[in-house]
Amino acid sequence: EIVLTQSPATLSLSPGERATLSCRASQSVNRYLAWYQQKPGQPPKVLIYEIFKRAAGVPARFSGSGSGTDFTLTISSLEPEDFAVYYCQQRGNEPSYTFGQGTKLEI
Amino acid sequence: QVQQQESGPGLVEPSQTLSLTCTVSGDSIGNSAYYWGWVRQHPGRGLEWIGYIYYTGDAFYNPSLKSRLTMSVDMSKNQFSVKLSSATVADTAVYYCATKLGTTAHFDYWGQGILVSVSS
Numbered sequence: 001e002i003v004l005t006q007s008p009a010t011l012s013l014s015p016g017e018r019a020t021l022s023c024r025a026s027q028s029v030n031r032y033l034a035w036y037q038q039k040p041g042q043p044p045k046v047l048i049y050e051i052f053k054r055a056a057g058v059p060a061r062f063s064g065s066g067s068g069t070d071f072t073l074t075i076s077s078l079e080p081e082d083f084a085v086y087y088c089q090q091r092g093n094e095p096s097y098t099f100g101q102g103t104k105l106e107i
Numbered sequence: 108q109v110q111q112q113e114s115g116p117g118l119v120e121p122s123q124t125l126s127l128t129c130t131v132s133g134d135s136i137g138n139s140a141y142y143w144g145w146v147r148q149h150p151g152r153g154l155e156w157i158g159y160i161y162y163t164g165d166a167f168y169n170p171s172l173k174s175r176l177t178m179s180v181d182m183s184k185n186q187f188s189v190k191l192s193s194a195t196v197a198d199t200a201v202y203y204c205a206t207k208l209g210t211t212a213h214f215d216y217w218g219q220g221i222l223v224s225v226s227s
Binding site: 089 | 153154205211213217
């Protein structure tokens with residue numbers, strides 16, 4: 001099973017700043033790497049899929065990049081509504097799916 | 108737009124079977140575009156994929172849960188279900204319907220979630 005490790009666990013920033021969230025895989029991942037945003041009391045919402053593709057309706061300030069074992073979610077200029085928990089997710093063979101443990105983005 | 112709503116007991120006794128149903132609206136569960144699935148979230152923790160099922164009944168399960176899992180679809184009610192046998196305290200979680208399109212490897216549609224506690 002591929003393990004995804006996210007860092008940092010908590011990221012403290014202010015509105016207007018740039019956020020860089022990391023997701024590292026225990027072995028090389030194909031292109032099926034996604035990012036989700038989860039706010040308290042809500043289900044996760046997909047932001048990015050296949051490493052860099054933005055889901056419908058997701059603002060352009062969210063971008064994804066990376067390859068192999070290292071992936072990054074960047075939020076170019078934080079808005080108040082962006083403070084939430086972010087998870088990365090990959091699809092392995094069989095198929096099987098694993099999530100990272102999450103990064104909490106706080107003000 | 109697919110919408111999903113989880114339902115089932117909020118409390119299950121240890122060793123019993125945890126059973127949940129997801130009611131789909133906005134599209135037919137017989138639509139070949141979707142894989143109907145489940146993800147759970149342990150309190151204050153991360154997400155765990157449980158599995159998903161195609162309208163044909165073909166199911167794909169998390170290997171770590173496979174021996175205890177059964178999923179099914181009910182076309183007449185536009186619902187799909189999950190059963191997790193021999194429940195333990197470790198199965199206490201919020202359970203989400205989490206569905207993906209057939210050509211993708213992420214989960215596009217989520218229910219609001221239902222908290223299931225396993226306790227005597």
